[in-house]
Amino acid sequence: MPQDRIVIFDTTLRDGEQSPGCSMTQTEKLHVARQLQAMRVDVIEAGFPIASPGDFEAVKAVAEEIKDVRVAGLARALKEDIDCAAAALKNCAKPRIHVFLATSEIHRQFKLKKAQDEILKQAAEMVVYARTLCEDIEFSPEDASRTEPDFLARVVEAVIAAGASTVNIPDTVGYSVPDEFGRLIAGLFRDVPNIEKAIISVHCHNDLGLAVANSLAAVRSGARQVECTVNGIGERAGNCSMEEVVMALHTRRDSFGITTGIETRQIVPASRLVSGITGSAVQRNKAIVGENAFSHEAGIHQDGILKERSTYEIMKPEDVGWDRSRLVLGKHSGKHAFRTRCEQLGFTMDNEKVLVAFKRFKELADRKKNVWDEDIEAILWEIDASIPRLYALKSYNTVSGTGVIPTAAVRIRDQEGKERIGTATGDGPVDALYQAIDRVLELNATLKDYGIRAVTSGKDALGEVIVELQTNGFIERGKASSPDIIEASANAYMHAANKLVSRMRQREREPSEPILAQG
Numbered sequence: 001m002p003q004d005r006i007v008i009f010d011t012t013l014r015d016g017e018q019s020p021g022c023s024m025t026q027t028e029k030l031h032v033a034r035q036l037q038a039m040r041v042d043v044i045e046a047g048f049p050i051a052s053p054g055d056f057e058a059v060k061a062v063a064e065e066i067k068d069v070r071v072a073g074l075a076r077a078l079k080e081d082i083d084c085a086a087a088a089l090k091n092c093a094k095p096r097i098h099v100f101l102a103t104s105e106i107h108r109q110f111k112l113k114k115a116q117d118e119i120l121k122q123a124a125e126m127v128v129y130a131r132t133l134c135e136d137i138e139f140s141p142e143d144a145s146r147t148e149p150d151f152l153a154r155v156v157e158a159v160i161a162a163g164a165s166t167v168n169i170p171d172t173v174g175y176s177v178p179d180e181f182g183r184l185i186a187g188l189f190r191d192v193p194n195i196e197k198a199i200i201s202v203h204c205h206n207d208l209g210l211a212v213a214n215s216l217a218a219v220r221s222g223a224r225q226v227e228c229t230v231n232g233i234g235e236r237a238g239n240c241s242m243e244e245v246v247m248a249l250h251t252r253r254d255s256f257g258i259t260t261g262i263e264t265r266q267i268v269p270a271s272r273l274v275s276g277i278t279g280s281a282v283q284r285n286k287a288i289v290g291e292n293a294f295s296h297e298a299g300i301h302q303d304g305i306l307k308e309r310s311t312y313e314i315m316k317p318e319d320v321g322w323d324r325s326r327l328v329l330g331k332h333s334g335k336h337a338f339r340t341r342c343e344q345l346g347f348t349m350d351n352e353k354v355l356v357a358f359k360r361f362k363e364l365a366d367r368k369k370n371v372w373d374e375d376i377e378a379i380l381w382e383i384d385a386s387i388p389r390l391y392a393l394k395s396y397n398t399v400s401g402t403g404v405i406p407t408a409a410v411r412i413r414d415q416e417g418k419e420r421i422g423t424a425t426g427d428g429p430v431d432a433l434y435q436a437i438d439r440v441l442e443l444n445a446t447l448k449d450y451g452i453r454a455v456t457s458g459k460d461a462l463g464e465v466i467v468e469l470q471t472n473g474f475i476e477r478g479k480a481s482s483p484d485i486i487e488a489s490a491n492a493y494m495h496a497a498n499k500l501v502s503r504m505r506q507r508e509r510e511p512s513e514p515i516l517a518q519g
């Protein structure tokens with residue numbers, strides 16, 4: 001009988017990172033990995049080592065630092081991929097190699113050009129090979145939900161016999177619906193004779209908005225590992241959202257009779273961290289982690305909540321970490337208190353960075369009466385060295401008003417210390433500013449998205465700006481905050497622009513065809 005605890009396999013750093021604009025640097029991946037460890041996920045999929053040297057190094061770094069959680073590296077069912085994953089996981093306390101091979105007819109015919117028997121043989125042989133390098137092997141028949149069920153059962157049986165201890169059933173293109181997906185999993189439990197020797201996992205994409213529902217249906221049918229991402233980020237419409245699936249299992253334990261090991265109070269911090277790093281904002285009405293998830297607008301609801309909370313609330317906001325926002329420090333706080341608070345927020349920094357962050361904090365405390373955790377986090381993200389600082393905005397100036405042509409001037413310093421000035425006019429001050437920056441950086445980027453929101457409440461709240469830029473096939477997001485929204489707009493643009501320039505330079509250095517990432 002399947003166990004009554006669900007293994008939470010987090011793939012934010014692999015599948016999540018593959019969504020456009022969500023790429024993370026190694027330092028950022030380490031921040032997320034630490035938070036996932038604090039949240040007590042069971043497995044962290046840290047990346048796809050053969051995909052690029054950067055991916056390899058990031059998996060290696062996570063594998064070397066994270067001791068309490070199993071760390072997985074993805075590999076196609078090819079020796080060179082498996083060797084590369086094993087090398088990246090060499091110093092890992094609890095390594096797992098995740099091998100995948102597509103099994104559906106569409107993928108066999110058009111992508112792999114292989115017959116069923118060839119796929120079966122390759123899958124089993126590569127699991128046997130991977131087992132010579134690592135004890136814990138997971139196998140995924142990619143596009144399982146569109147694979148002929150009898151063939152899928154044969155593949156699952158073969159890879160378990162070959163030594164896979166977890167077999168993951170992906171709904172790669174988010175095509176399945178809950179009753180059907182549940183039946184697919186139940187069918188495997190019925191038809192695969194050795195199924196009790198492995199944990200059956202599911203990995204659902206959200207193309208029809210059903211990733212969480214499909215995962216839960218699979219759990220009812222016996223699946224005991226769920227693959228998910230923080231905020232549901234991932235290829236296309238994303239993956240099963242970690243916070244939703246975990247809280248569904250916790251809140252409806254009466255119905256599922258199953259637990260997870262997740263420290264649920266770390267959910268909101270994890271959500272904010274991932275959204276902060278990727279610049280991918282969480283929609284306001286998103287379940288569990290959206291800003292409106294626990295706010296009650298209707299008078300009848302507010303009245304009910306005041307009388308008895310459970311009238312309109314099925315979860316306690318504090319149980320998922322919503323009570324963390326505190327007035328932390330003021331103008332007179334010292335460096336030691338500031339550093340301690342930074343560490344509590346998950347940022348461990350060397351002395352040099354603490355000094356820079358502390359200076360920014362003092363400047364902010366002069367401009368803003370109340371400094372909250374979110375304000376501190378905003379400062380820390382901007383200081384993080386992982387943001388490539390190829391160009392620094394030394395100063396800017398904008399002119400706008402009724403009857404005036406909006407104009408901007410910027411002074412930007414490059415890494416060699418050379419300064420250049422750019423000026424431009426635009427439809428508004430922000431447009432003019434962005435045109436001026438583009439001129440200096442010779443970037444010609446398209447502004448795909450621009451969003452602004454208040455970080456905390458009150459008239460003196462920091463304005464947080466998130467931009468999405470595209471050029472030369474790359475998309476990057478940038479984020480910055482300031483009590484002055486023009487300043488936040490300029491810094492968010494510089495953040496994204498620096499990432500874009502750094503990626504374009506990297507492509508010039510490593511022009512080889514990238515291995516297509518897997519969703």
Ligand code: KIV
Pocket residue numbers: 015100140142143168170171172173203205518519
């Ligand atoms: O969606 C998918 O099929 C995947 C596999 C690599 C597990 O991400």
Ligand code: ZN
Pocket residue numbers: 015170172203205235518519
């Ligand atoms: Zn996927």
